[in-house]
Amino acid sequence: MSRKGKKPLVKRKSEKEARRSHDAEELALLETRISGVTPDNLKTFDDLPISKQTALGLKRSHFTTLTEIQKRSIPAALQGRDVLGAAKTGSGKTLAFLIPMLECLYRNRWTQYDGLGALIISPTRELAIQIFDVLRKIGREHSFSAGLVIGGKDVKVEQDRISRLNILVGTPGRILQHMDQAAGFDTGNIKLIILDEADRILDMGFRKTLDAIIEHLPKQRQTLLFSATQTKSVADLARLSLSPTKSEYISAHESADTSTPKNLQQYYVLTPLPEKLDTLFSFLKTHLKAKILVFVSSSKQVRFMFETFKTLHPGIPLMHIHGRQKQAARIDVTERFSESKYACLFCTDVVARGLDFPAVDWVIQVDAPEDADTYIHRVGRTARFDAAGRALLFLTPSEETEMLSRLESKKVPIEKITIKETKKRSIRSDLQALCFKNPEIKYLGQKAFVSYCKSIFIQKDREVFKFDELPTEEFAESLGLPGAPRIKFISARRANQLKNAVKKEDSSDESESDQEDKSRAKQEPAVRTKYDRMFERQNQNVLSAHYQNLINEEPAKLQSANDDEEDFMAVKRRDHALYDNEDDAGLEAKTDDTYFDPNAPVSKRQLKAALSKKSMLKYKPNSSKLVFDDEGKPHAIYEFQNEEDFHQQGAPEEQKAEFVLKESDKMQDEDVLDKQVAKSKRQEKRRRRKEREFAEQDEDDSGSDEQESQDDELRQQTQSKRARKWFEVDTESMAKQKRAKTQNVVEVAQPKTLEDLEALSMRLLSANH
Incomplete structure (x- = not known):
């Protein structure tokens, strides 16, 4: 027997076997x-x-x-x-x-x-x-x-x-x-x-x-x-x-004419490196109702473009994604951009492969891809599943010829277009103002500059990416930076090149015997004494320069024997400021070669003073405060006009009259505004006073009796607190004394018998105690 509600064991086995045979x-x-x-x-x-x-x-x-x-x-x-x-x-x-x-x-x-x-x-x-x-x-x-x-x-x-x-x-x-x-x-x-x-x-x-x-x-x-x-x-x-x-x-498309989708329209524009951001911003301003992907070469550039464009407000929603973001942020940006109808996404090649963003209208490649395959993957984010799409590639003059030849070898059809000058807008001054006001933007700009230079430096295809032809100063200025930041790997590269060049020159000049001597010297190191180490010290001539200038007895530096005896004790020292005017000191040093030696050693004290800002303040000119205009250019607080420019604007009397007229108009306008403000203040003050009077009247009607009693108490307190004069009598103290005296008085009837007298004496005794 099986339990109620369950199939028999034999029936279940038969069902499993039937299912297995059916699956087989x-x-x-x-x-x-x-x-x-x-x-x-x-x-x-x-x-x-x-x-x-x-x-x-x-x-x-x-x-x-x-x-x-x-x-x-x-x-x-x-x-x-x-x-x-x-x-x-x-x-x-x-x-x-x-x-x-x-x-x-x-x-x-x-x-x-x-x-x-x-x-x-x-x-x-x-x-x-x-x-x-x-x-x-x-x-x-x-x-x-x-x-x-x-x-x-x-x-x-x-x-x-x-x-x-x-x-x-x-x-x-x-x-x-x-x-x-x-x-x-x-x-x-x-x-x-x-x-x-x-x-x-x-x-x-x-x-x-x-x-x-x-x-x-x-x-x-x-x-x-x-x-x-x-x-x-x-x-x-x-x-x-x-x-x-x-x-x-x-x-699937090996025999096709192109390696990119047929519905994809591909263009490239020739733009110098310092004008790329201006061109991109102008493009966004003219394509506000579009879904755009913007590819750059590094995550630092993504951050800089996103933060600056977000401040400049091009009129389209902005997003950014790169490999250094946290995973939750990357997923959130991907979902928001997929759901958006109009948006611009700044990104690196982290989204160049395989991702399916719906209905992307434009793919903009601000930085050229490393090869033709990367280009194909980038533009593949649009024109998916027989949909239409467009792609735009920014190329610098040095990249144009070689990059086009590589795209052509991969069957990539691309056309050249030009941007109308009327549609262009320069944001260089805006970026300079942002970098000056916000240190974080300036820091991002410096990082973006270095990362772009590094991305060009490490490229394998040297024919397309020519690092030595980069206009670094102009590119730094286009990012709003005051100057090109120092790039460490470039400095190290140049130092190695100079070092190798010097080694080659030295090796070519040396003879075989010299090389043998050097090799022998390396193998057999010479014995160094304490005197050798003493003369090899870097600070051994800290005071020797001063001493040599005092006791130098070379003929060209000795004073003439015909000099007066008054100049016998005159000593001129190069390293002491003996002149009231620095220009006179420089003139004396130039005319008298005896006391000027540019190759003389420098002491540690002088080096320390040179590195100290406080010590070097006396050599600097007086500080002048600057004011920066909207374009980020510095100006002095007070700038005077040239006399010629002043006369070109007209006669002084006419300029004076015009200036007085303008200032009087300004004062009249300001006077009208001041009167309006004063009138509004008076009205407000009158309104508040009336509200206060109505409130006081209501309180007087409701509690006049209480107010009178409070006034009496307050009057009595003030009178008590006031100092009493010599002719005034203190009624309260006299009343207190009278009450104290009356408390000890016992009022009794006239005693008539002996018993009455005894009772009276007992009462008096008890009252005294």
């Missing part, structure tokens, strides 16, 4: 369909040989029509082959690897007890989040567990859950960290590994990390690589255990 039949039928599928017969997702769960998830996510890369790559991936997929940006590469991944786990009957079965690696956090969101949509009908591991999240929380995952999406650094630290993270059963934006992950930046990850993975696995600019390097394929002959390279 479906899998066998699915395998048959997969083996015979060809890309030619595929148009929609219903035509794919996929499971019901995946098909239902695609339908509920409103995915219906297959793109070119999906038609050609999904059948090959379903058949278990390694795929290298290359397609234009916005062509649906994410579904091209997510669908085969879900089908691979489904056909292997993967459960939560089998551990990790698929690994998806993304180069950026934002792209990993986007892939995970798409996976959740199309895989909602499956029972697989999926997780996202990226930087900026709590590592301990991820470590507790990572052992129960079937699908893992993450960035290379965080995945490797869990492989090394998480105890329950087992990668021995992985069936599929996917690299999105594979060319970026296989690049030098992730080389060591990716090699370490691959060491943890099993050799027998399926590998899918997708990107808009795919790699064919044999070395890269060998690192991933891929065979160049067995792996299938699928390029």
